[in-house]
Every structure is written in structure tokens, then in C-alpha cells.
Amino acid sequence: MTDILFYHLTESRLTDALPPLIEKSLERGWRVAVQMADTAARDAFDAHLWTFRDDSFVPHGTDANEFAEKQPVLLLTGDENPNTATVRFCVEGVPAPDPSAYERLVLMFDGHDQAQLEAARAEWKRLKADGHKLTYWQQTPEGRWEKKA
Secondary structure (H helix, E strand, O other): OOEEEEEEEOOOOHHHHHHHHHHHHHHOOOOEEEEOOOHHHHHHHHHHHHHOOOOOOOOOEEOOOOOHHHOOEEEEOOOOOOOOOOEEEEEOOOOOOOHHHOOEEEEEEEOOOHHHHHHHHHHHHHHHHOOOOEEEEEEOOOOOEEEOO
16 A cells, blocks of 8 residues: 655745655655646756755656656656656645555645645545545654654
8 A cells, every 4th residue: 555645844945855855765766756736846846956955966857858757756747657656746735646556655735835735635635535544744843754643
């Protein structure tokens, strides 16, 4: 069964919190898909991944590039899974795709954005009603993840 995690950003921004989680996923040997709300957000995050830390390299591409299926990390705006990702991050209020296609599904949302909070609550209710086991993680004041439910 797919692990479904909700990550509630309260202390940092998506651009700070998501890259380390992507790196950890790659360290575990997982292929990653990150579904963004739109192409502008996708392209901005694409640029950010090249420069977010001097000592890091996150091999990635977007669904607008050639060879999307070969990317270990793919940034996209639709529900498809061209790189056969095993972990999928849905951010910015993006609804979850069919969880059965992944080992892990992470819904990450900004606690300071009312629309994202409402979208996350709706997804929690929908996925729970479908019989999935869910966990909820919230940032501590130090920016670490703490399991709350």
C-alpha cells in the first residue's frame, strides 16, 4: 500500500523545504515526480533546483523538455508519470493522482495560504474515505518535520 504523507509548511517556504526531501528520495534510489500548479511555478522551481545550494546537484528536468522519461526527478504540471516515479510530491494545492502508482505520495502545502489549506483538507477527507492510511507532518519552529497524526 502506498504511503501517503501530508507535509504542512509552517516555518519555511516550499523552495527551502522541498529540495532536501527530493535529495533524500534520490539517496533512497527513488525516481521522483513533482507536480506543480502551473508552468510558471514549474519553471521557477526548475531554475531554483540548479542554484538552491552551492554544494548540491539535483539531476532533473521538466515535462516540457525532451527525454522527460529519463529524468530521475521530473517537474510537471499534469497527472502523468512519464519517468515512472516511485515517489510523487504534489504541491501548491495540486490534488493527488491515483496513489496506487507510487510507493510514496507526498502532499505539501503552505500553512499561510488559505486555498492550499482548504485543498489539503479536502484531499485528506477524500483519501481517507477511499480507505488509504494517511500521516500528517508539521514543521517545528526549527523547521524539522514532526509527525502529528
